[in-house]
Amino acid sequence: LRANFSVIQKETGFVNGLITVLHDITEQEKIDEERREFVANVSHELRTPLTTMRSYLEALADGAWKDESLAPNFLNVTQNETERMIRLVNDLLRLSKLDSKDYRLSKNWINLTEFFNHIIDRFEMTKAEHITFDRNIPKSPIYVDIDEDKITQVLYNIISNAIKYSPEGGQIAFRVKENNEIVEISISDQGVGIPKNNLDKIFERFYRVDKARSRNLGGTGLGLAIAKEMVEAHNGKIWAESEEGKGTTIFFTLPSEQEQEDDWS
Numbered sequence: 479l480r481a482n483f484s485v486i487q488k489e490t491g492f493v494n495g496l497i498t499v500l501h502d503i504t505e506q507e508k509i510d511e512e513r514r515e516f517v518a519n520v521s522h523e524l525r526t527p528l529t530t531m532r533s534y535l536e537a538l539a540d541g542a543w544k545d546e547s548l549a550p551n552f553l554n555v556t557q558n559e560t561e562r563m564i565r566l567v568n569d570l571l572r573l574s575k576l577d578s579k580d581y582r583l584s585k586n587w588i589n590l591t592e593f594f595n596h597i598i599d600r601f602e603m604t605k606a607e608h609i610t611f612d613r614n615i616p617k618s619p620i621y622v623d624i625d626e627d628k629i630t631q632v633l634y635n636i637i638s639n640a641i642k643y644s645p646e647g648g649q650i651a652f653r654v655k656e657n658n659e660i661v662e663i664s665i666s667d668q669g670v671g672i673p674k675n676n677l678d679k680i681f682e683r684f685y686r687v688d689k690a691r692s693r694n695l696g697g698t699g700l701g702l703a704i705a706k707e708m709v710e711a712h713n714g715k716i717w718a719e720s721e722e723g724k725g726t727t728i729f730f731t732l733p734s735e736q737e738q739e740d741d742w743s
């Protein structure tokens with residue numbers, strides 16, 4: 479805390495007042511520190527794929543392009559790195575939009591159970607065969623007032639992680655529960671799990687339990703940070719439960735309205 483004192487003095491020289499301005503510099507310093515750290519992280523995340531690409535391109539330019547056993551592989555690496563940079567920049571743009579003051583949700587009342595099933599269907603078509611899906615979603619409609627694009631993004635980020643971190647033959651369970659006008663959505667996998675003391679940190683920007691593994695799987699380290707901001711913008715909460723070696727469940731809530739009992743018929 480910093481205090482600025484100003485003495486109010488009359489022309490006669492008598493002191494008749496004192497103004498004290500208290501600045502919470504610790505808060506400002508924290509913001510500055512976070513910003514510096516964020517910029518350093520972004521620079522690092524971009525530099526890694528760029529230096530990889532540079533060395534592969536140099537090797538190609540030095541003659542590897544003529545070697546049919548090397549060239550396709552080297553080009554493949556540069557392509558993958560480019561894709562990852564595009565994902566990273568897109569994630570950064572999403573975050574910067576969320577951070578901006580004039581950020582608005584474009585909400586509509588929709589039936590969450592139908593919406594969730596559609597999203598799972600999309601993943602079901604593209605997922606690897608060895609992963610199975612288990613849906614535990616009520617048949618009756620549950621209405622939520624949401625920005626569909628944003629909640630699609632939330633579900634996409636969580637489900638992609640569940641698939642990425644699932645073992646051969648793993649099952650992913652999708653659940654929806656409604657209680658007192660709060661709907662709780664959860665996605666469980668049987669993957670590597672997350673150590674207890676890291677459970678809250680996975681929602682921080684660029685935090686990864688295992689950096690190398692996340693990079694190899696094409697991660698940006700921003701997926702859950704984006705999900706958290708989007709859920710909180712809907713007045714919901716997001717959290718994780720996990721057991722190492724057993725699996726992880728990501729939960730989030732949204733305010734809801736269950737369909738009225740059929741008084742009209």
Ligand code: ADP
Binds near residue numbers: 680
């Ligand atoms: P990433 O792009 O690295 O997946 P996220 O923000 O989506 O970034 O997740 C942050 C970190 O949380 C991941 O790097 C991983 O360590 C951990 N994590 C997220 N989801 C899971 C999961 N289902 N199982 C195990 N670890 C997970």
